Amino acid sequence: MSGGAGAAVARLTGRRVRAERRSTGALTEVELDDGLVVMAKRADTPRAVAAEAAGLAWLAAAGAVRVPEVRGQDETWLVTDRVAQGRATPAAAERFGRALAALHAAGAPAFGAAPPGGPRQAYIGAAPMANVPGSDWPRWYAEHRVLPYLRGAVDAGDMSMAGAAVIEQVCDRLPHLAGPAEPPARLHGDLWNGNVLWGADDEVRLIDPAAHGGHRESDLAMLRLFGCPHLERILAAYADAAPLAPGAAARVPLHQLFPLLVHTLLFGTGYADQAVAAARAALAA
Numbered sequence: 001m002s003g004g005a006g007a008a009v010a011r012l013t014g015r016r017v018r019a020e021r022r023s024t025g026a027l028t029e030v031e032l033d034d035g036l037v038v039m040a041k042r043a044d045t046p047r048a049v050a051a052e053a054a055g056l057a058w059l060a061a062a063g064a065v066r067v068p069e070v071r072g073q074d075e076t077w078l079v080t081d082r083v084a085q086g087r088a089t090p091a092a093a094e095r096f097g098r099a100l101a102a103l104h105a106a107g108a109p110a111f112g113a114a115p116p117g118g119p120r121q122a123y124i125g126a127a128p129m130a131n132v133p134g135s136d137w138p139r140w141y142a143e144h145r146v147l148p149y150l151r152g153a154v155d156a157g158d159m160s161m162a163g164a165a166v167i168e169q170v171c172d173r174l175p176h177l178a179g180p181a182e183p184p185a186r187l188h189g190d191l192w193n194g195n196v197l198w199g200a201d202d203e204v205r206l207i208d209p210a211a212h213g214g215h216r217e218s219d220l221a222m223l224r225l226f227g228c229p230h231l232e233r234i235l236a237a238y239a240d241a242a243p244l245a246p247g248a249a250a251r252v253p254l255h256q257l258f259p260l261l262v263h264t265l266l267f268g269t270g271y272a273d274q275a276v277a278a279a280r281a282a283l284a285a
Helices: 005-012 048-062 090-105 139-156 161-177 216-225 231-241 248-268 269-284
Strands: 018-020 027-033 037-042 070-073 075-079 120-125 125-128 185-187 196-198 204-206 210-214
Touching: 005 027, 005 037, 005 070, 005 248, 018 248, 048 070, 048 075, 048 120, 048 125, 090 185, 090 204, 090 231, 125 139, 125 248, 139 161, 139 248, 161 248, 161 269, 185 216, 210 216, 216 231, 216 248, 248 269
Parallel strands: none
Antiparallel strands: 018 027, 027 037, 037 075, 070 075, 120 125, 185 210, 196 204
16 A cells, blocks of 8 residues: 555544555545545645635535535545445436525625635635625626636636627626625535536535635536536426526526636636637626
């Protein structure tokens, strides 16, 4: 057995390690002496583990969605239960939709509020994400979720000035595009298909949150962005439990603008065109 993840798990859990197997990227699957299997995730960026652990705890505290239990953490390693995965079923999708509605309804102190104990400077994927509280969603969304990533993409040469001008128009018009005001929701914050695990017990679990207080339509828009099994069942169950404000469908591109700009910053120009297209769709709504 090699060092690294196994040694970290033994130290953080106080348990003997039986075996370890490198999974993908920064993840290692580690089997403990009693047969329990955990995932050890290594972070190379400051505060990333603290942000993720605090986010998982905040989501769990709502008593709505399921998340893996945290078994230990330090500045570099996060140890959580492994999720035994199964098939995506319609029944699990419907339960997940209702659970997501309950998570959002658990609320947050403000837009941009960090989870209790979580750092103000957090991450969405590998991109920095500042949790700066605000009371007005359109202003907060423009200042802390759109413009910082737009500037970064322009500075990196991945976003044209013409494309940036379209997105800036959206920011200028946000008070008119945002729809009815809503209270801050408790968001997962990075709710794409890869962070939705379909368990062998026919229950969904969420991983890798970028949790913060935000607009509930943002989580739903991100779930739509890259597709998800039984997506329409999830959304229908959500709407049955917590109906969305009129015009929500037309606002999807507005809420997808943030993750598309994050992807532009991380992965380059391919996502810049999608971000500009989303901005044009938001303006046309």
